[in-house]
Amino acid sequence: MRTTHAHPIAAALAGLALLATLSGCAGSTAARSDAAAGGPAAPVPAAAGAAAADEKAASTSEGTAYAAPGASERQLARTAKLTLVIPDPAKAAKELRGVAEGLGGYLLNENVVTEQKDGYYVEPSTVTVAVPGTKLDDALDALSKIGEVRNRNVGSVDVTTDMVDLEARIASLRASIARVQGLMDKAGTITEIAQVEKELTSRQSELESMLSKQKALAGRVAMAPVTVTLRPPSVVIQDPNPLWQGLTAGWAGLLQSLRMLLTIAGALLPFVVLGVLIWLPIRVWRRRRRPNAPGLLASVLAPATVDAEDVPAAKPLDAPRDRPTTVDG
Incomplete structure (x- = not known):
C-alpha cells in the first residue's frame, strides 16, 4: 500500500510545482501545463477536475467584488x-x-x-x-x-495590463489549489500528507498576496487622490527707505555688539570670581604673618629729630650798607 501511493503523489506534486511556475506567464499556458501534469505522471480523476472547474467558476464570481476588468476595458x-x-x-x-x-x-x-x-x-x-x-x-x-x-x-x-495579469494568475492559482486539495484525499502516508500540506500552504499564501495586489489596484482605479x-495672497514688496534701512542696520549692529560684550563678560566672570576667592585668603594670611610691618615702615619713613644744642647758631646777616645819595645841582 505504501509502495503503491508514494511514487504517484511525489510525481504529481512535482508536476504541480512546474505548473505553478508556468502559470504566471499567461492563462492559456497554465491550462496547457495543467493538462500535461495530469497525464502520464499522475492521472487526475474526473472528480478533481470538476472540483477545479467549480473552484475556477467561484473565483470568477468572487473577483467581481473588486471590479476586475476584461481585456477590452481600460483601467x-x-x-x-x-x-x-x-x-x-x-x-x-x-x-x-x-x-x-x-x-x-x-x-x-x-x-x-x-x-x-x-x-x-x-x-x-x-x-x-x-x-x-x-x-x-x-x-x-x-x-x-x-x-x-x-x-x-x-x-x-x-x-489594465496589471489587473488582467493578476486576474489570470489568481484563476490559475485557485485551480491549482483545488487540484492539490484533491491529492490530499489520495495521500496515504504521513510523508505524503506533509508534502501536500506544504504545497497547499505555499499556494494559499501566494493567492492571498495576489488578492491584496488586486484589491490595491482596484482601489487606485476606484478612488483618485x-x-x-x-x-495666501501675494505680498507686495516695496523699495525700502534708505534712511530707515540704515537706522535698522545700525540698531541691529549695536544690539549685536552689546550681545557680544555681555557674552565676553559672562565668559570672564567665573575666572574673576575664582581669582578673588584665591586672592582674599592670601591677603589675609600675609597680614597675619607680618603684624609689625606697618610700625617698622613708619619708623623708617619718619624724619630724623636733632637736638637744638647740636645745631650751630646761625650767623647774623650783615646789614646792608647805606648808599650815598647824590642830589643833582
Whole structure:
C-alpha cells in the first residue's frame, strides 16, 4: 500500500510545482501545463477536475467584488494636483472636505498652517482628499470655485495590463489549489500528507498576496487622490527707505555688539570670581604673618629729630650798607 501511493503523489506534486511556475506567464499556458501534469505522471480523476472547474467558476464570481476588468476595458489610476490662492486656509480646508464628502470621497491628509507674521500666513497649507475616479473632473471644477486657481495638474497611469495579469494568475492559482486539495484525499502516508500540506500552504499564501495586489489596484482605479495647496495672497514688496534701512542696520549692529560684550563678560566672570576667592585668603594670611610691618615702615619713613644744642647758631646777616645819595645841582 505504501509502495503503491508514494511514487504517484511525489510525481504529481512535482508536476504541480512546474505548473505553478508556468502559470504566471499567461492563462492559456497554465491550462496547457495543467493538462500535461495530469497525464502520464499522475492521472487526475474526473472528480478533481470538476472540483477545479467549480473552484475556477467561484473565483470568477468572487473577483467581481473588486471590479476586475476584461481585456477590452481600460483601467486608469488617476491623480490630480491643484493650487489655490485663499485668504483663510482653515475655512478653505473645511470647504474642501465638504466637496469631497459630497461626491462620495473622504479626507486623506490635512496640514493647515494658521501661524501669521505681519498679518500674513508664514507657510502654505495642504489638503489631500480622495474622490471617485469617475467624478474627478466634477470634483476639480467644484474645488476650483473655493479660491483663485494658480495651477491645475491631472495625471493617470494605465493599470489594465496589471489587473488582467493578476486576474489570470489568481484563476490559475485557485485551480491549482483545488487540484492539490484533491491529492490530499489520495495521500496515504504521513510523508505524503506533509508534502501536500506544504504545497497547499505555499499556494494559499501566494493567492492571498495576489488578492491584496488586486484589491490595491482596484482601489487606485476606484478612488483618485487630489492634493490641494492653499496659498495666501501675494505680498507686495516695496523699495525700502534708505534712511530707515540704515537706522535698522545700525540698531541691529549695536544690539549685536552689546550681545557680544555681555557674552565676553559672562565668559570672564567665573575666572574673576575664582581669582578673588584665591586672592582674599592670601591677603589675609600675609597680614597675619607680618603684624609689625606697618610700625617698622613708619619708623623708617619718619624724619630724623636733632637736638637744638647740636645745631650751630646761625650767623647774623650783615646789614646792608647805606648808599650815598647824590642830589643833582
